[in-house]
Amino acid sequence: MATNITWHPSLSRAERNQNRGQRGLTIWLTGLSASGKSTVATALEQHLLHLGLSAYRLDGDNVRFGLNKDLGFSEKDRNENIRRISEVAKLFADASTIAITSFISPYRADRDFARKIHGETQGGDEPLPFVEVYVDVPLEVAEQRDPKGLYKKARAGEIKDFTGISAPYEEPLNPEITIKTHEKSVEECVAQIVSWLVEKGYVKSA
Numbered sequence: 001m002a003t004n005i006t007w008h009p010s011l012s013r014a015e016r017n018q019n020r021g022q023r024g025l026t027i028w029l030t031g032l033s034a035s036g037k038s039t040v041a042t043a044l045e046q047h048l049l050h051l052g053l054s055a056y057r058l059d060g061d062n063v064r065f066g067l068n069k070d071l072g073f074s075e076k077d078r079n080e081n082i083r084r085i086s087e088v089a090k091l092f093a094d095a096s097t098i099a100i101t102s103f104i105s106p107y108r109a110d111r112d113f114a115r116k117i118h119g120e121t122q123g124g125d126e127p128l129p130f131v132e133v134y135v136d137v138p139l140e141v142a143e144q145r146d147p148k149g150l151y152k153k154a155r156a157g158e159i160k161d162f163t164g165i166s167a168p169y170e171e172p173l174n175p176e177i178t179i180k181t182h183e184k185s186v187e188e189c190v191a192q193i194v195s196w197l198v199e200k201g202y203v204k205s206a
């Protein structure tokens, strides 16, 4: 634990957002492997960028190539994976960017931690909005898609601790948004998220 540390304030959140011309927030996608998190996150990022907004995607595998290359898939490592991502997403949101995360993030406690820290701010700043998006798809559909052949390997016992097969997935109890990627197209899922953001005033136009 670090001690003797002091927070150094700079511009307020309101000034920073005004300077960037947009609000920073985190859009947190959660769901089974192959539920469509990366696909939707990428399309959403592109949509927001095309609107002229600053958006940045933090994706499961990408982050494990660098920041979290020292972590595996045990429950402890998954906790630490999500803890670091939560803090990084918060930094992006604090920098008035729309952070989009696409991690399975199977444990409710980890997602609640991410939400909690977005609410903890310094120097009287408003909390950073945290938008939990449940990418909901039946396990059978995800397993049928199996774009990376991971379910097949998990069923064969070649991958242990695989979410939905040999490790748990705890469904969100109260997500801001639920998208059903087996019922709607990628474009429709993106539109659903964007209209929600516009409705809440987080994004000006769609």
Ligand SMILES: Nc1ncnc2c1ncn2[C@@H]1O[C@H](COP(=O)(O)OP(=O)(O)O)[C@@H](O)[C@H]1O
Pocket: 031, 032, 033, 034, 035, 036, 037, 038, 039, 040, 102, 145, 147, 180, 181, 182, 184, 185, 186, 187, 189
């Ligand atoms: N509406 C949809 N939204 C997202 N992905 C979809 C949808 N319909 C079909 N898919 C397919 O499902 C797969 C999802 O894979 P991916 O985005 O990598 O999932 P995840 O990141 O959750 O593991 C892709 O092959 C994608 O083309």
Ligand SMILES: [Mg+2]
Pocket: 037, 038, 039, 059, 060, 061, 102
């Ligand atoms: Mg993915």
